[in-house]
Amino acid sequence: xxxxxxxxxxxxxxxxxxxxxxxxxxxxxxxxxxxxxxxxxxxxxxxxxxxxxxxxxxxxxxxxxxxxxxxxxxxxxxxxxxxxxxxxxxxxxxxxxxxxxxxxxxxxxxxxxxxxxxxxxxxxxxxxxxxxxxxxxxxxxxxxxxxxxxxxxxxxxxxxxxxxxxxxxxxxxxxxxxxxxxxxxxxxxxxxxxxxxxxxxxxxxxxxxxxxxxxxxxxxxxxxxxxxxxxxxxxxxxxxxxxxxxxxxxxxxxxxxxxxxxxxxxxxxxxxxxxxxxxxxxxxxxxxxxxxxxxxxxxxxxxxxxxxxxxxxxxxxxxxxxxxxxxxxxxxxxxxxxxxxxxxxxxxxxxxxxxxxxxxxxxx
Amino acid sequence: xxxxxxxxxxxxxxxxxxxxxxxxxxxxxxxxxxxxxxxxxxxxxxxxxxxxxxxxxxxxxxxxxxxxxxxxxxxxxxxxxxxxxxxxxxxxxxxxxxxxxxxxxxxxxxxxxxxxxxxxxxxxxxxxxxxxxxxxxxxxxxxxxxxxxxxxxxxxxxxxxxxxxxxxxxxxxxxxxxxxxxxxxxxxxxxxxxxxxxxxxxxxxxxxxxxxxxxxxxxxxxxxxxxxxxxxxxxxxxxxxxxxxxxxxxxxxxxxxxxxxxxxxxxxxxxxxxxxxxxxxxxxxxxxxxxxxxxxxxxxxxxxxxxxxxxxxxxxxxxxxxxxxxxxxxxxxxxxxxxxxxxxxxxxxxxxxxxxxxxxxxxx
Numbered sequence: 001x002x003x004x005x006x007x008x009x010x011x012x013x014x015x016x017x018x019x020x021x022x023x024x025x026x027x028x029x030x031x032x033x034x035x036x037x038x039x040x041x042x043x044x045x046x047x048x049x050x051x052x053x054x055x056x057x058x059x060x061x062x063x064x065x066x067x068x069x070x071x072x073x074x075x076x077x078x079x080x081x082x083x084x085x086x087x088x089x090x091x092x093x094x095x096x097x098x099x100x101x102x103x104x105x106x107x108x109x110x111x112x113x114x115x116x117x118x119x120x121x122x123x124x125x126x127x128x129x130x131x132x133x134x135x136x137x138x139x140x141x142x143x144x145x146x147x148x149x150x151x152x153x154x155x156x157x158x159x160x161x162x163x164x165x166x167x168x169x170x171x172x173x174x175x176x177x178x179x180x181x182x183x184x185x186x187x188x189x190x191x192x193x194x195x196x197x198x199x200x201x202x203x204x205x206x207x208x209x210x211x212x213x214x215x216x217x218x219x220x221x222x223x224x225x226x227x228x229x230x231x232x233x234x235x236x237x238x239x240x241x242x243x244x245x246x247x248x249x250x251x252x253x254x255x256x257x258x259x260x261x262x263x264x265x266x267x268x269x270x271x272x273x274x275x276x277x278x279x280x281x282x283x284x285x286x287x288x289x290x291x292x293x294x295x296x297x298x299x300x301x302x303x304x305x306x307x308x309x310x311x312x313x314x315x316x317x318x319x320x321x322x323x324x325x326x327x328x329x330x331x332x333x334x335x336x337x338x339x340x341x342x343x344x345x346x347x348x349x350x351x352x353x354x355x356x357x358x359x360x361x362x363x364x
Numbered sequence: 365x366x367x368x369x370x371x372x373x374x375x376x377x378x379x380x381x382x383x384x385x386x387x388x389x390x391x392x393x394x395x396x397x398x399x400x401x402x403x404x405x406x407x408x409x410x411x412x413x414x415x416x417x418x419x420x421x422x423x424x425x426x427x428x429x430x431x432x433x434x435x436x437x438x439x440x441x442x443x444x445x446x447x448x449x450x451x452x453x454x455x456x457x458x459x460x461x462x463x464x465x466x467x468x469x470x471x472x473x474x475x476x477x478x479x480x481x482x483x484x485x486x487x488x489x490x491x492x493x494x495x496x497x498x499x500x501x502x503x504x505x506x507x508x509x510x511x512x513x514x515x516x517x518x519x520x521x522x523x524x525x526x527x528x529x530x531x532x533x534x535x536x537x538x539x540x541x542x543x544x545x546x547x548x549x550x551x552x553x554x555x556x557x558x559x560x561x562x563x564x565x566x567x568x569x570x571x572x573x574x575x576x577x578x579x580x581x582x583x584x585x586x587x588x589x590x591x592x593x594x595x596x597x598x599x600x601x602x603x604x605x606x607x608x609x610x611x612x613x614x615x616x617x618x619x620x621x622x623x624x625x626x627x628x629x630x631x632x633x634x635x636x637x638x639x640x641x642x643x644x645x646x647x648x649x650x651x652x653x654x655x656x657x658x659x660x661x662x663x664x665x666x667x668x669x670x671x672x673x674x675x676x677x678x679x680x681x682x683x684x685x686x687x688x689x690x691x692x693x694x695x696x697x698x699x700x701x702x703x704x705x706x707x708x709x710x711x712x713x714x715x716x717x718x719x720x721x722x723x724x725x726x727x728x
Contacts, residue, residue, distance in 0.1 A: 007453045007728050041670060063671040083671060086624040086635065086687060089371045108627040111687055132627075139672055140625040140633055147627075171669075260450040261504040263472040263496075263511075269504055271450065275702050276727060279643045305535075306405060306698055307427040307447060307727075308503055323450060323475055334670055338639050339702070341725040361705040363640060363671075364371050 001351045003344065004325060008258040009272040011336070011343040012327075015352065017252035018048070018234060018345075022055040025216065025233050030056065032220040037061050037080055037209065039231030042334045044359035045343070046074035048234060059102070061229045065090040066362030068097055074358070078102040080209065082167060082229060084112050084132065084140055088119070090364060094127060095119035095160075104128035104207070106167040108140050110154050113161060120160030128164040129155050130207060133194055135187045137172040145197040152203050165207030165226070166194060170215045174284060176244040177218060184221040191224050214245045214284075237333035238292055242284030254294070254327040255336065257309065262322040266314035272328060274304040275339060280332035291328040296320060301328065365715045367708065368689060372622040373636040375700070375707040376691075379716065381616035382412070382598060382709075386419040389580065389597050394420065396584040399591030401425050401444055401573065406595040406698045408723035409707070410438035416598070423466070425593045429454040430726030432461055438722075442466040444573065446531060446593060448476050448496065448504055452483070454728060458491060459483035459524075468492035468571070470531040472504050474518050477525060484524030492528040493519050494571060497558055499551045501536040509561040516567050529571030529590070530558060534579045538648060540608040541582060548585040555588050578609045578648075601697035602656055606648030618658070618691040619700065621673065626686040630678035636692060638668040639703060644696035658691040660684060665692065 003012045029036040038052045039061040049060055049071055059078030062068045068079050081094065084107050091112070097103050098120060107113045107129055120127045131151050134141030142148045148166070155163045168191065173183045191208065198205050210219055211228030213236075219228045232239075235253040236246040255277060257270040281287055290301040290309070298316035301309055309328070313319040320326050330336040337343065337357060344354045367376045393400040402416045403425040413424055413435055423442030426432045432443050445458065448471050455476070461467050462484060471477045471493055484491045495515050498505030506512045512530070519527045532555060537547045555572065562569050574583055575592030577600075583592045596603075599617040600610040619641060621634040645651055654665040654673070662680035665673055673692070677683040684690050694700040701707065701721060708718045 007451060009727055084624045084633075086622045087371060108625050109686055112624070134628055138628045138631060139669065139674060140627060142627050143629065258450045260448045260476070261472050263504060263506050264498055264502045265507065267502060269448075274642070274644065274699050278638070279645070279699075280638065281643070305503065306702075310503060322473055335638050335643075338670075340727075363373055363704075 003256060003346050003349050003351055006256055006344055006351065008256050008325065009276045010256045011340050012254050012256050013235065013343055013345040014252045015345045015347055017250060019051070021233055021236065021250060021252060022051055025230060026056040028217050029228065034219065034225055035227030037227050037229050038234070039082065039229045040067065040071055040359065042231040042234055043337060044357050045355045046070065046358045047355050049074045049076060052234070058227065064362060064364060065093040066364045067359045068094060068103065070359040070362055072097050072101055079104070080229070081105045084108055086112050088115065091115040091119040092123070095123035095125050098125035098127045099123060102128065104130060104164055106130045106132045108132040108142050108151070110151065113155050113158060117158040117160040126160060126162055128162045130165050130167040130209060131155070132167045133191070135168045135170055135190050137169055139169070139171070141168070145193045148194045149197045149201055152198055153201065156203060163203060165205035165209065166191070167209040169212060170210060171212050173212070173215050174243055177214070178244070180215055180218045181221055184215065184218055188222045188224065191222065195224055213240055214243045216245070232333060235333045238282055238329050238331045239284040242282060251329055253330070253333050255291070255330055257326050257328055259320045259322050259324045259326065266312065268311040268313050268320055268322070270309040270311060270326060270328070271307065272309045273307045275306045277304060277309065277328065277330050278332060278335040278339065279304055280335055282331045291330050294327040294329070296326070367620060367710050367713050367715055370620055370708055370715065372620050372689065373640045374620045375704050376618050376620050377599065377707055377709040378616045379709045379711055381614060383415070385597055385600065385614060385616060386415055389594065390420040392581050393592065398583065398589055401591050401593050402598070403446065403593045403595030404431065404435055404723065406598055407701060408721050409719045410434065410722045411719050412598060413438045413440060422591065428726055428728060429457040430728045431723045432458060432467065434723040434726055436461050436465055443468070444593070445469045448472055450476050452479065455479040455483040456487070459487035459489050462489035462491045463487060466492065468494060468528055470494045470496045472496040472506050472515070474515065477519050477522060481522040481524040490524060490526055492526045494529050494531040494573060495519070496531045497555070499532045499534055499554050501533055503533070503535070505532070509557045512558045513561045513565055516562055517565065520567060527567060527569070529569035529573070530555065531573040533576060534574060535576050537576070537579050538607055541578070542608070544579055544582045545585055548579065548582055552586045552588070555586065559588055577604055578607045580609070596697060599697045602646055602693050602695045603648040606646060615693055617694070617697050619655070619694055621690050621692055623684045623686050623688045623690065630676065632675040632677050632684055634673040634675060634690060634692070635671065636673045637671045639670045641668060641673065641692065641694050642696060642699040642703065643668055644699055646695045655692040655694050658693070660690070
């Protein structure tokens, strides 16, 4: 079956591009001698997780305790939960997994560390902890070396958990790759202060986990980083392209849609709205539009209702007709995939099969 | 179990408020003598669909052919697909349903009408059609009385389908209810011209379907309307409140979340981000924020990462602490519910059970 025969809307993944993206990132980390622990939030698919492990990933990253369960089921034995998980049921879930898998959790305060410690003791397991350090995104993370050291010292005194290092997330750096050096030098300086404070206190931090797709291939500029956690690089999207972290031919994902109406002058409507594409913005571009359409550079996706994508066709000489199928590159692929129960994968347009989005809905 | 014991994030529905919202809308349409055909896109839950039918709804509305299958399974025998469905598999699905149910589809061009007609003939069924007329939203719909008449005449010549009337959607009217009269008077004038053209051509239009939650209780201002299709009124949300179409005590939905980090000065992070709340904007308000938090009027949900809700606590004397549970009113409840596999329903905080979101993922 050709992808043009799939009922729309449907998410189609080009496996050749996917494999190449996986190989390219694996080659980059190998060249620089650090580890790759991809964030599976982007795809949430066991089969792709296994591809990542085959492509030299040392382990995987998740955001939720239930996602850790899915990725353990996929066969991963070394999982980082890059999130300050909060709540007894989640701590218990992870402590249980840690019995026969290496589980590491990033924390930025004592309370979840204590919760995880208590459940690990109860389960007879050991959970590794990373201290999350805020390098400028101002989301999670302790704000300075003193706070990082204080939390690390508290962790070393807890039973059931093991201080394994630091985590940082340079998610605020949206400069183009060639202009990232100054921002990453600042990150390096911040980290060096924390690592120095830990070293002087005799606390070892064998893991320093960084990453994010826009900065991924400049990770070597942050000396001390031991592993990175890019997510979006598997598929890429309009934001990755906009920031210059991939080329057009590196985008492995399309939302296949049908033009269902062209009755309003200057407009065309596709059967993919916010429940198919998400309303996430084009933050790496001019903030206009909710996707781009292959072959129609002058047609803008100007708005999304829940099931209607609104195309402005008034500035395009060539306009899609009612009934025509189009292929949309979403602004942000991670929440887009998360809307779908199943995605289709193909090679050169020939559908090879479909994957269930195994970890979607596992939000706890 | 109390809702405070549910693992977060979780969607909690107050059934007392839900029942009252259903009863209030039912009383309004009964008072004015027209029909209620709620749009089930908001909840996608069979149990709530059955509650709507018990509360005097004449039938239900859906956007997708697969949603029609779910609502037929829920026991509904009269379903409107308020969408110009495009594609042979969808036409066949609806033609099959129409064998033993009343199925009506809104179209704004001949091609889907012909497609539905062909499949209905093949299935030995009859599908009703409404001509969608654009009253100003500029999304779908024929633009004037001549085009409406032309399409209606073409439909009357097709086998397998039956011309049943008109559909309009006043989704562009976001004035407060007390200020909607001029906009609705304009809609009435537009509709009158179409209905007059049809009448003079001898084409009957027994159904004139309108509605939308913000305008719902002014539907009687559009003379000629025979039924309305509000969706959001079952739960309401921050947008419904902002436009004045409900009071705070009419909001039946909360996303229950936990503060997972308060390490960054001036910030707190909850375990509900764009994959739990959606990035839909507060279009009825000042466009700031992605939800409001009960009991913290000065805490703003200033940003959403996929699994992190970013709270600005810098302007609030009273701030949620790490580990604290909060209740969030989402900006737009429809795509929010669509992110969840299951929601919990309660009376005065006591959890009575949970509902699967039956029609989520049925995007075809």
